[in-house]
Structure formats: structure tokens, C-alpha cells
Amino acid sequence: MILRNALLFLSRQAWLQRPLARSRVTRRLVARFIAGETLREALAVADKLYTEGILSTLDHLGEHVTSLAEAEASCEHSLDALKNLRNRATLSIKLTQFGLDISAEECLRLTSILADAARAADSQIEIDMESSAHTQATLDVVRHLHACYGNVRAVLQAYLYRTEADLESLCRAGIPVRLCKGAYHEPPEVAFPAKRAVDAHYRKLGAILLERGVRPAFATHDEEIIRDLTVRIGERGLTPSSVEFQMLYGIRRDLQRDLVRRGFPVRLYVPYGSAWYPYFMRRLAERPANLLFLLRALFQH
Numbered sequence: 001m002i003l004r005n006a007l008l009f010l011s012r013q014a015w016l017q018r019p020l021a022r023s024r025v026t027r028r029l030v031a032r033f034i035a036g037e038t039l040r041e042a043l044a045v046a047d048k049l050y051t052e053g054i055l056s057t058l059d060h061l062g063e064h065v066t067s068l069a070e071a072e073a074s075c076e077h078s079l080d081a082l083k084n085l086r087n088r089a090t091l092s093i094k095l096t097q098f099g100l101d102i103s104a105e106e107c108l109r110l111t112s113i114l115a116d117a118a119r120a121a122d123s124q125i126e127i128d129m130e131s132s133a134h135t136q137a138t139l140d141v142v143r144h145l146h147a148c149y150g151n152v153r154a155v156l157q158a159y160l161y162r163t164e165a166d167l168e169s170l171c172r173a174g175i176p177v178r179l180c181k182g183a184y185h186e187p188p189e190v191a192f193p194a195k196r197a198v199d200a201h202y203r204k205l206g207a208i209l210l211e212r213g214v215r216p217a218f219a220t221h222d223e224e225i226i227r228d229l230t231v232r233i234g235e236r237g238l239t240p241s242s243v244e245f246q247m248l249y250g251i252r253r254d255l256q257r258d259l260v261r262r263g264f265p266v267r268l269y270v271p272y273g274s275a276w277y278p279y280f281m282r283r284l285a286e287r288p289a290n291l292l293f294l295l296r297a298l299f300q301h
Helices: 002-010 014-022 024-033 039-051 068-085 104-120 132-149 163-172 195-212 223-235 253-261 277-286 290-300
Strands: 055-060 089-093 125-127 152-157 177-180 217-219 244-248 266-272
Touching: 024 277, 039 055, 039 068, 039 089, 039 266, 055 068, 068 089, 068 104, 089 104, 089 266, 104 125, 104 132, 125 132, 132 152, 132 163, 152 163, 163 177, 163 195, 177 195, 177 244, 195 223, 217 223, 223 253, 244 253, 253 266
Parallel strands: 055 089, 055 266, 089 125, 125 152, 152 177, 177 217, 217 244, 244 266
Antiparallel strands: none
16 A cells, blocks of 8 residues: 555656656556557557457546646547547547636536537547546536537546445436546545455446446456456346446456457557656556566666
């Protein structure tokens, strides 16, 4: 836990990105989790995954913009991406990249433009969940976009206490949900602090999502949870194609291949862009054993 918290702290130290980018060793590790810095590179990854029977959702990294001009630029980039996705990928967006911290009204305007364009392209927008400080505002946007365009999927985090109520509410509204565990450092007042409790809550929420959800998606690399979910799917008489498993690019290729072989749709979260550092450090925080590798790379270059 101490190592994880230390890595999450480092994820907020943007000055470390330059020395990491200079390291040849670290670049190889970064490339494991990041598809590249350009849309062209990300689309090439999506194409390759599609030949393997795996779908993608592309995420142009760079949350928490500091100006509306940056938010507008994010929207323009996403519109360009939509023109090139075809049926092999969707878009994942974080609302702070579209100005949520600056103006809720402008964020809603920009994401409405994007959802409208996605509908015209017969595509879908995955609206990522950020820290608990943004949960309610994010769900408010999700509800509005669903009512107007009907092509968005919300992400809920199992480690938050409030998520069961949020899930029940979204299911009643017919809004598709992707369930993940959560990757932000949250206080114990709002989130389960222990992994065992998070896992138990994920299983409980997963059962609710299978029973009442619309096109449910499960974002996890936990082999035991995946096994439990596939058993529940069989017990409920659901076909594999009625659900979707989602994983991160570069993690658990063995599980991905096994699920595809068994007929389950698999979608990988494929991040790209120059603002890769915070995302990269959050991935390291999930596997603190990589810290030694990272420190060695920094001191070698």
C-alpha cells in the first residue's frame, strides 16, 4: 500500500516525464501500456487487435485541461478520431479533458457535439470516471447525453461506497455501464480501503449488472472475478455475446485470448498521446514490483 501510494504521488509530478522519456529502457516499458503519441499510431494498434478478434476503445490522454481552448482542441481531436474508427473501436473520454473543471456548461456543449457525431458514425462514447470529486458531475453529463443521443456508456468504480445506488439508478434508466474497480487514491470516507472489500463489492455489483444492466461491460484483470462472472453468465442462460469484458492494453494477454476463444467480446482500453505520464504511473501503482525497474532506468540514463 505504501509503494502504491508513493507511485500515485509520483503520478502527479509531471517534471519526471522528461527523464523517463529519455530512457531507452523506460520507453520500452511505456510502450507496453501506451499505444503511441499520435492518433495514427493508436489506430494501427486498433487495427492489429481487430485482426485478433479484439475490439478497442481509444483514449487520447490529457485530463484536467486548464483552458477552454484546450477543451475545444480535445473535442476537435476526438471528432477527427471518430472519422477513422469504423467498427473496430469506440472512444473513451474523461470529462476534465473537455473542461468540466472550468465550466460544466461548456463541457456539456462539447461532449454533446461529440456524442452527436458518434451517433452519425454509428459509434459510441465511453465516459470514463475520474476521482470521486467528479463522480456526480460526470453522471449528470452521462444522463443528459443518454437522453439526447442514446449512445454513451457510463463507467462506475466498485471501490466507492455510493456505486451500488448509482448502478441501480443507471440500470433503471437503461444506461449501459462498464464496471471497474477504480484506480484513484480515495479517502476511506468515500471508498473501501481494503482490496478484499473492493473485490467483494465488485462481485455484488457484477451480479446486479448481469441481472438488470443494458449491454453490461466488466473491466477487470482479476482471473477469479472473471471466472465467477462467466459462471453466473452461464447460470442465467445468457450468451457470451450479451456481455463484454474490458482490459487495459498491455495487460493479461493470456486472459484476453482465452475469453475470445470462448466467444466473449473483449475490448481493450488503448491510451495514446503525449500526456502519457500520469496514466503510466497509475499503471505502475497497480504493480509496484515495477518500481525497481523504473528507478534503475532513471539512474542508468
